Amino acid sequence: MSDWERSSTARVIPPARPRKLAKVPFVELADGRVQGVVSSGSDIGRVYVSSVAAGTYAFACSTNNNRPCGGARGAFCNHIRAMLNEAVLQYGAERVARYLKVETADEELSGPTITAGMSAARPPMGDSGASAAVFSRFLRHLAYLDLAPDTAPLPEMQWFPPTRAVA
Template sequence: MSDWERSSTARVIPPARPRKLAKVPFVELADGRLQGVVSSGSDIGRVYVSSVAATTYAYACSTNNNRPCGGAHGSYCKHIMALISEAVLQYGAERVARYLRVEGADGEPAGLAIAVAMMETHPPQGDTQAAAVVFSRFLRHLAYLELAPATAPLPEMQWFPSTRAVA
């Protein structure tokens, strides 16, 4: 077991390539999905919560106030395509394809190749389960950005078991 596996902190993997956060401020591979938040191209106050499930490629895309995306009918909308492209920048095409269990995603650009391979394997189906969880995680990440730099522990991160005996 390596040192980082025995530590109480998670290993931070640097991005595969730098990303611009204006279009897709939040992207992650978590809960068996590629999920994130994509900014609206037409309204600065609106964001879309988008996700694609591993293996089944079921997708979801809705606004931050739970209105369904108008472009997500029977295929991936532009928000999901942007999410896939940004995930490739953040994690690399090989890792994204492996996480989503996509076979035969060869070609350029990598994000488009992954989306095409997913659509050829399993036609996309809707899935509305993830939106609230993804948006909540995004808001939690934003709250950390507002904190002043400090070395003191954060109370919400104090869930690690204590080595001290309680009397």
């Protein structure tokens, strides 16, 4: 058994490129969507929860108070574009395009070429029902930043299956 299998931490895949967290503090590939939290450019107390579904490219964008984004009317808003660009920085363009099932003619994949490939398909407005779950997961991640560094187990992480004892 290797050292990382005996530890209480999991290996983290390093980002494809470093990214700044001020504009898009949270982005993930989960639940069949690229989803994340994007800071408002005009109000420091407001964030937008944005998502794009894999395959259909159905999209949704709303505030943390579940108000619809004014820019997401029939096309991707700037919040969704920023989230997709940050996803490319975090996971790499190939992985994001593969996850979303985007096919582009461009040999050089990037956030804008992935967005253009999806926009050409005329994506529908999606269900913003996932917004609460995405925002809740983001807040949970923020709570971990408040914890002091410690090697003691976290109670909420106890669902991990026990490992075999090492002789």
